[in-house]
Amino acid sequence: MTTIVFIQVYEREGLIEAELPQDATHEHLHSVIAALGIELDGDTFIFIDEEEEPLVHKHHEPLPPIKRGCRIHVSRCRKIKVTVHYLENSEERTFAPGARVKKVKAWAVETFKLNHHDAAEHVLQLCNSTDRPATDTPLRELTKAPVCSVCFDLVPEKRVEG
Structure with missing residues (x-):
């Protein structure tokens, strides 16, 4: 089998x-x-x-x-260095190439101490872009060796103006 x-x-x-x-x-x-x-x-x-x-x-x-x-x-990356920016704060951590975006978000939510409601309303967006990778995207897909790093902004999913 x-x-x-x-x-x-x-x-x-x-x-x-x-x-x-x-x-x-x-x-x-x-x-x-x-x-x-x-x-x-x-x-x-x-x-x-x-x-x-x-x-x-x-x-x-x-x-x-x-x-x-x-x-x-x-x-080609043994580890991927991830930087997440939230408001005026930034944090870094390394993840395995197969780690998914949802794992990074869970870490960022815990690190920046977002409450459950705020966490549900925020997503990870690649820095200097409007690209918001799906939560099941492996980090490996977001890098190109020899650069083994990725940067995200933790941003509100939708902004309600009014």
Whole structure:
């Protein structure tokens, strides 16, 4: 039996569907990635979903449990430095490339001590733009190596003028 996974690769759009054996090893995963024409080297990291640390290649050892439909991120960034601005305050933290925008927002809400009502009315917007990435967007999609950072403004979702 096989497990369907989705591979997301640096500097490529979209998801690549792949199959891994039920008891996949590190070698299986590396073979699947290589078969897709993705070169793995010392500057490439593989993350399972939102895991904080990349996989360490252990040849024939089994992979950690992989759920059907999980995302495997192939990234040139080991960590992504995130800056969030809210009013006159700014905070920074690093996240894994697979961390999603909703995780950053949850951290920002806690860091800036927004109450539940205010948190619900605010969204993350990329700095110096009007782009508001969907909450399920992995941070990896918002960066281009060698720049492993992203900047957000925490802004009201809608402004009511009157």
